[in-house]
Amino acid sequence: MLRPLMSVAALELRTRLRDGTALVVALIVPIALATLFGLALGGDDPPLRATIGFVDLDRGEFSASVRREVMSNEQLKGTLTLRELPSRQEAQRSLDAGDIGSAIVFPQGFTKSVGAGSGGQVAVLTSAESPLAGVVANAIVDRISSVVDARTLAVRAALAYGVAGDRVKELVERNGAAGPGLSLADDPMEGGKIDLSVYYGSGMAALFAFFVVGASFRSLLTERRQGTLNRMRAGPIPQWTPIAGKALVGFGLGVVSVVATWASSSLIFGTSWGDPVAVFALLVAHVLAAAAITMLVASRAKTDAQADGVTMVVSFVMAFFGGSLVPLYNLPGFLQKVALLTPNGWTSTGLIRLAGSGGGLTTVIVPIGVLCAIALVAGGLAAAGFRKGLLG
């Protein structure tokens, strides 16, 4: 039983290693992309240090609460500095000069407008030179926006209900409808100390795992077209041998690819992804899920070209919604929920938790469990598909 399996695996491995593009996809591209993203967008070393301009033309409770929170937040201390500036023009000048990384502008009458139920707009000035400071400023403003939205809604409801205008504010605040108690206690980025290189490294590892394992299942379809699959199946070997042999190699190369991306990202940026055992276990679980999903694609595809196309689309969709391309905290709330439908989402959140918390295997036991469950379900569907199609 083992010998035929090894024969198939050996040929698959040899074919993959001979094929230069396979190596490029497995190793060079994910490492290169992770490095480029990390360099272009990642925090400087020492990590994140940003000065954000603060223009307060409103002098109301909202701006005051932001100022208070940023000053008193332990995790942001030494990382984030607010610089008070007199006007939007001045802020723009400082931004252009590179003195600040971004700026938040509270317009005149903001608090009053919100109190009247008309909402309000806080402006953010960003610069391409310091995207990270822009991300932070936007994250802060996002939080203000949700408070403002809730507040506006409550005020409008109260007004519609016939409450007198001068009593609305008191009524709304008394009933706890999102007062200006803006809190940055859990800071804008989950695990705020994480270098962005970890996001992009893990993202690329998660994305390319799909391509690397997918190529092995795709070659199953090439062999069907070539007739070699039927020749194998007509031989005295168990029906599953060709699939199992290829899965073995695809899985092995997938693990090599993600580990190489992990290792190179850690080395190049000098950042740790967290407890190595936990990181490895999580990455292996991700490759397992990716293998099952691409196997499912191959089991339903009619040709190898079709499998290629579908694998490409599936991989990118999973990568995008799972936070492999855009860090999850940049996505709106409902998309962060959608992320949990993809293996990439669980892998990203798991890795970020590991890097941020310094926890071990138990920290990521849930993501690993979910990834294994995804692998089980997709693998089961793939087996049924193969039984009906390829082996029917």
Place this chain on the structure above:
Amino acid sequence: MTATLACTGLSKRFGDVLAVQDVGFAIAPGEAYGLLGPNGAGKTTTISMLVGLLKPATGNVTVCGTDLAAEPLAAKAKIGYVPQEIALYPELTGRENLRFFGRLFGLPRRELAARIDEVLDLVGLSDRADGKLGTYSGGMKRRINIGAALLHRPEVLILDEPTVGVDPQSRKAILDGVERLVADGMALLYTSHYMEEVERVCDRVGIIDHGRIVAEGTRHELVAMVGSADTIELMLDGDVDGAFDKLQALEGVVEAVRTGTGSVRLLAEGGRYVLPAIITAVDGRATVTAVEVIEPDLEATFLHLTGSKLRD
């Protein structure tokens, strides 16, 4: 004596197409059995069921007494299957292709290298074995295609149209090799479009049409089925109906069939001698634009039984 390869009651349906219905035959050790049938007759479908690639809807297959469904690995170990299409890796050399399939099918490493040399010699490709398969001619690929099925010394060799698209030199090498294997005691199942190959190689022939075996026997028995009559194919122009009536009534004509608007097939004793009478009978009603006399042979039998020629 147990047959080397036997099947009974095999059927397979693809959607609305009944590709194979109630096919059965048995091949003795050292016997060469030919399956002769037009395109789409069900030859490949039958073979796919014999080698375990397709599950038959009904019927069963035994190889040297071993039931294929019950003990697939043991049964398949005794079969050498050569697919209709070239089923090899173009990026590997001929020798590497053989090595892969030999190892996959369980040949011990020590034995494998020697066995590959033997097989290469048998198919006459010893000197080209280390070139990439992708660079081979069609005939050379066909020869490796056969070689890959011989490595594990099967009891029965199953060849699905092994000479399609092959140059005369390769065809000769293939037929010589196959004859040698049969002479050495291997059972053979051979399908082909080429009547002369089947006549040359096979001891017994089954004629398959629309998924059914319509006749089976030695070449001699099959030819005797149409008797000593010759088949005459006529193309007529003019009053074909009138001419056909005349032809039917003609002395010596055993059977007359309209095969198209202007074409007629006659079965006649001593065809060559009836020909002048045929021309005279038709004269005045229609003109004969083409005529072909086929003397009794497997081709004529095939035509008689299936109503179609092997090659169009």
